[in-house]
Amino acid sequence: MSHLDIGTLFEGFASSISLVREMFPPDFARWEKIPPLAMETIAIGFWGTILGMLISFPLGFLSAKNTSGNIVLYNISKGLVNFLRAIPDILYALLFVVSIGMGAVAGVLALAFSTIGLLSKFYAEAVESIDTKPVEAIEATGGHSLSVIRHAVLPQVFPLFMGYNLYALDHNIRAAMMLGLVGAGGLGVELFFQMRSFNYQKAAAIIVIMFVIITVIDRVSAYLRNRIIEGTFLNKQNRIKDFSLLSIIFIITILSLYFIPVSFKEIAHGMPRIWEFLNSMFPPDFSDISSYVKLMAETVGMGISGTFIAVLISVPMGMLSARNMAHRPLIYNLMKEIANFFRAMPELMFALIFVAAVGLGPFAGVLVIAIHTAGFLGKFYAEAIENVDPKPVEAVEATGARFIQRIRHSVFPQVMPLFNSYNLYILDRNIRASTVMGIVGAGGIGFDLVMSMKLFEYQKTATLILIILFTVMLVDWLSSYLRKKVV
Amino acid sequence: MVRVENMHKRFNGKAVLNGVNMSVHKGEAVALIGPSGSGKTTLIRAINGFVVPDSGKVTVGGKGINYRNKESLRQTRKKIGMIYQLFNLVERTSVLENVMAGALGRLDRGVDFISSTIGFFSRQERGKALEILGFVDIADKAYERVDKLSGGQKQRVAIARALMQEPELLLADEPIANLDPKTSSNILELLLKINMEKGITLITVLHHLDSVMDNFGRCLPLKTETSILTAKHAPLPKNASMTFMNLKGRLNAWQRKSAFYKAGNWIFRVVPFYRHSGHFLQDVPSGYRDAV
Ligand SMILES: Nc1ncnc2c1ncn2[C@@H]1O[C@H](COP(=O)(O)OP(=O)(O)O)[C@@H](O)[C@H]1O
Numbered sequence: 001m002s003h004l005d006i007g008t009l010f011e012g013f014a015s016s017i018s019l020v021r022e023m024f025p026p027d028f029a030r031w032e033k034i035p036p037l038a039m040e041t042i043a044i045g046f047w048g049t050i051l052g053m054l055i056s057f058p059l060g061f062l063s064a065k066n067t068s069g070n071i072v073l074y075n076i077s078k079g080l081v082n083f084l085r086a087i088p089d090i091l092y093a094l095l096f097v098v099s100i101g102m103g104a105v106a107g108v109l110a111l112a113f114s115t116i117g118l119l120s121k122f123y124a125e126a127v128e129s130i131d132t133k134p135v136e137a138i139e140a141t142g143g144h145s146l147s148v149i150r151h152a153v154l155p156q157v158f159p160l161f162m163g164y165n166l167y168a169l170d171h172n173i174r175a176a177m178m179l180g181l182v183g184a185g186g187l188g189v190e191l192f193f194q195m196r197s198f199n200y201q202k203a204a205a206i207i208v209i210m211f212v213i214i215t216v217i218d219r220v221s222a223y224l225r226n227r228i229i230e231g232t233f234l235n236k237q238n239r240i241k242d243f244s245l246l247s248i249i250f251i252i253t254i255l256s257l258y259f260i261p262v263s264f265k266e267i268a269h270g271m272p273r274i275w276e277f278l279n280s281m282f283p284p285d286f287s288d289i290s291s292y293v294k295l296m297a298e299t300v301g302m303g304i305s306g307t308f309i310a311v312l313i314s315v316p317m318g319m320l321s322a323r324n325m326a327h328r329p330l331i332y333n334l335m336k337e338i339a340n341f342f343r344a345m346p347e348l349m350f351a352l353i354f355v356a357a358v359g360l361g362p363f364a365g366v367l368v369i370a371i372h373t374a375g376f377l378g379k380f381y382a383e384a385i386e387n388v389d390p391k392p393v394e395a396v397e398a399t400g401a402r403f404i405q406r407i408r409h410s411v412f413p414q415v416m417p418l419f420n421s422y423n424l425y426i427l428d429r430n431i432r433a434s435t436v437m438g439i440v441g442a443g444g445i446g447f448d449l450v451m452s453m454k455l456f457e458y459q460k461t462a463t464l465i466l467i468i469l470f471t472v473m474l475v476d477w478l479s480s481y482l483r484k485k486v487v
Numbered sequence: 488m489v490r491v492e493n494m495h496k497r498f499n500g501k502a503v504l505n506g507v508n509m510s511v512h513k514g515e516a517v518a519l520i521g522p523s524g525s526g527k528t529t530l531i532r533a534i535n536g537f538v539v540p541d542s543g544k545v546t547v548g549g550k551g552i553n554y555r556n557k558e559s560l561r562q563t564r565k566k567i568g569m570i571y572q573l574f575n576l577v578e579r580t581s582v583l584e585n586v587m588a589g590a591l592g593r594l595d596r597g598v599d600f601i602s603s604t605i606g607f608f609s610r611q612e613r614g615k616a617l618e619i620l621g622f623v624d625i626a627d628k629a630y631e632r633v634d635k636l637s638g639g640q641k642q643r644v645a646i647a648r649a650l651m652q653e654p655e656l657l658l659a660d661e662p663i664a665n666l667d668p669k670t671s672s673n674i675l676e677l678l679l680k681i682n683m684e685k686g687i688t689l690i691t692v693l694h695h696l697d698s699v700m701d702n703f704g705r706c707l708p709l710k711t712e713t714s715i716l717t718a719k720h721a722p723l724p725k726n727a728s729m730t731f732m733n734l735k736g737r738l739n740a741w742q743r744k745s746a747f748y749k750a751g752n753w754i755f756r757v758v759p760f761y762r763h764s765g766h767f768l769q770d771v772p773s774g775y776r777d778a779v
């Protein structure tokens with residue numbers, strides 16, 4: 001990591017750009033293979049979300065302080081949720097592929113597990129923040145605690161839950177695109193294959209399909225979330241539109257089942273294999289621990305340098321995408337779309353491209369993290385800048401200050417705490433992300449993790465997972481502690 | 488000091504300023520009052536270029552404002568301090584940092600520009616800011632965050648920021664509209680003190696005639712140089728006079744107090760005291776004194 005300097009950085013971006021040039025125009029020949037894979041991807045995303053939702057529902061209430069009912073149960077559920085949340089989705093996919101075999105079912109289960117970690121926490125937070133007055137009112141009638149939940153808690157949290165579910169769906173569709181990299185079904189398999197065979201134009205065609213699916217689901221989900229938040233979902237004006245959207249989603253969900261070759265016999269057969277697999281991981285093999293710790297340090301370094309570069313890119317990008325800074329719709333809309341593309345596409349997809357462009361190793365991983373999260377930060381920064389209070393900005397302009405002085409002394413002080421909080425959040429997620437970059441050879445501990453599995457050294461796998469878990473949880477804790485301080 | 492000639496301004500086809508003429512002499516303190524929507528803010532913002540008039544001419548310190556040229560507009564703004572109803576401070580930062588922002592226009596070249604852009608100010612400038620904070624009577628809050636201050640304290644900080652510019656002209660748009668009566672009169676007193684002691688021309692928009700009457704009346708310095716005005720027994724106009732400006736054109740004749748309340752489409756121009764000019768004085772109608 002020490003050889004990372006401005007020169008190599010620009011070289012890296014330059015060779016990536018020339019690779020991207022080779023991807024044009026996208027080649028849509030052999031098209032007939034793509035639709036079933038696309039449907040499989042959607043199926044994995046939808047059913048992973050649904051399964052995760054079903055389990056998160058009780059788990060959310062159990063891990064919420066005010067509805068858990070039993071302190072021991074509360075602590076156990078909360079611990080479980082935190083544990084599930086710390087493992088990246090692609091890692092779940094790896095574990096399921098190794099234990100129950102390749103295919104979409106492994107993908108669905110992987111997403112279900114990561115969704116449980118995500119949604120249970122959101123659900124619990126929503127339940128903990130409810131208004132307690134209606135709860136007392138129902139309790140006063142002598143109602144059973146389940147009827148309290150049904151009649152006092154559920155009506156309050158339902159819209160929030162729906163919003164989170166849509167968010168999880170959105171997230172899972174992106175994730176499903178990449179599960180194929182480890183054999184858990186979907187479009188990722190084909191993308192991986194085409195990139196490996198240097199068919200960059202064919203790979204580009206798949207990327208285009210991915211982008212279309214992601215964008216459509218992103219827009220629909222954002223539309224429904226807004227409706228739900230505003231409370232105008234299914235009201236008179238939009239009833240037909242909303243209802244038909246819901247029906248389409250329902251039909252896709254059901255139809256997509258056809259693309260998951262679920263055989264309950266196989267799953268039933270696979271369950272003991274999961275147990276066997278988990279068993280073979282014990283006891284963890286700590287013999288190589290010092291080299292693993294070093295690897296983990298390199299991985300964290302990737303996350304930090306990637307975040308740092310992302311911040312450098314995002315400051316000008318955020319300013320140019322902010323309506324109140326760029327003024328010209330052409331500029332800020334274009335910049336917003338660019339940021340959105342980087343943000344929306346899964347980072348393992350960028351990893352495939354950068355590995356092809358700059359070769360295996362952590363440098364590719366740093367570039368991936370930088371580009372992908374520059375999209376996030378660019379969007380967040382732009383929103384923060386658009387929300388600055390214009391009054392002091394005008395006041396400083398009225399003193400005759402130059403443009404850059406105005407930015408520094410009226411915009412900057414207003415957005416800085418928000419920027420810091422976003423940066424910490426992104427740093428946290430990037431350290432998580434850097435642990436899986438190695439799966440496609442983009443550096444870090446993920447590579448050794450995959451290798452240990454390929455070599456059936458599951459006791460080493462266990463150690464690596466423990467190190468990742470420990471680091472991720474530590475960083476998570478540290479980041480939320482610091483975020484509380486800066487805001 | 489400030490001359491507005493035949494200014495017209497329409498918003499969405501609606502005439503807001505319709506041929507306004509106004510002249511304010513150097514060192515004068517002038518209040519513009521009138522009902523809401525009569526165009527006071529529009530007029531005052533045209534003086535520092537935040538509103539671009541459709542036609543007409545504004546000169547500040549003898550130099551015409553060029554609304555098209557950003558650089559020349561910036562040079563004009565350097566000499567003009569602006570004070571707002573809602574203070575327009577950066578709430579999250581310290582009082583001192585907000586006051587330092589007033590120096591930015593002056594520090595727009597060379598090393599000063601670079602260091603002020605990074606966020607460093609010379610010891611001299613910081614000393615000056617602290618001195619001004621002392622002058623506006625809030626030196627003890629220099630290192631507090633602005634969002635911890637009361638409204639009156641915030642307005643003092645905003646005034647300090649304007650003074651940091653070393654302005655020749657202070658514009659204030661309803662500087663007391665968000666303050667309680669006691670604080671309001673303190674802030675008005677402060678503005679008049681700045682006008683008197685530093686000789687900075689003051690144009691302030693005030694919403695209520697009452698507060699003008701009360702505050703300006705009470706805080707009138709009894710021992711100004713304008714001894715001809717100290718007709719000892721007349722309450723308000725003893726060293727103050729009033730005239731109002733017609734939106735349709737020019738300065739109008741004096742009116743009775745009752746006329747102020749009936750006024751629909753008028754901006755009143757209140758000249759609380761004189762230091763450099765006396766030409767309004769001759770126009771003070773005897774009927775006006777009776778009315779007060
Ligand atoms: N930027 C603007 N766009 C459209 N209309 C405006 C704008 N600024 C002011 N106006 C209109 O001009 C009229 C005068 O406004 P203003 O100068 O703020 O009055 P005052 O300060 O006396 O209350 C109002 O009717 C207001 O709605």
Ligand SMILES: [Mg+2]
Nearest residue numbers: 527528529660
């Ligand atoms: Mg106004």
